[in-house]
Amino acid sequence: MPASELTISTDPGALDLEMVYTFLSQETAWAKAMPRETFERAVAGSLCFGGFADGEQIAFARVITDRATFAYLCDVFVLPAQRGRGHASALLGQVFAHPALRGLRRIVLVTTDAHHVYAPHGFTSLANPERYMELHRPDVYRP
Template sequence: MAEQDCMVEISTDRARIDHAYCYDVIANSYWGGGRTRGEFDKSVEMSVPVGAYCDGKQVGFARVVSDLIALAYVADVFVDPDYRRRGIAAKMIDALHAHPDLARVKRWLLATHDMQPLYRAHGYEDLDDLMMMRVDEEAKSRKPLR
């Protein structure tokens, strides 16, 4: 099956994250260089991660750092170049927004140099040339976590 024909699966199962693959991509990115593998592993452990998979192979990743109530920070979003322009990043962002542990989060932040159109389509607004924020006014009406 060609890469373009595979069915993409989005999963928030942290056990499925291919740490070696994700670390390699992020360590070579403009935003994540300088991290050690141990630091990357710890960042995933302390976050809500999401992965994109094509025939079981990881092709995308994103994570959210959050207190699960007031604030969430979207980080380390990437899609393998061979799988871009298929809406995978958008599906990962949707999965994070819909994650039950993040249902009560009102303010979502992120930093990006080049993907503003993607995030604007998901309700984020520019704060400056780098930072964006999404305010989920419905968060307070959702069932409390505890």
């Protein structure tokens, strides 16, 4: 299926949040074992994008933003059976075309192995990584 057949929605009611939560909490390193309530708060406070093919959601992206100057792109995925068809690029194209995200000064993301997905959309390594700091709590979801 070509990526042109991917339909994007930001309507929270259209999103298959059960599928998204299951995938994120079971299949990703960054959200493994995330409590459902944490996921629901994250979605409620974010601009979320669902990618649909043949009526089923197969992709997701979440953007945390002030809608004026800054955004953090996260939780981006395409279901494994649907990868390699250009869906990630089509999803990202729609994310960056969204009116709430146009004209932002900075959009950041973190990836371990998908640099090739984001580079065509203008992402580069940090120009000044020494300026960035983080407070990282990798065990926060553990009981």
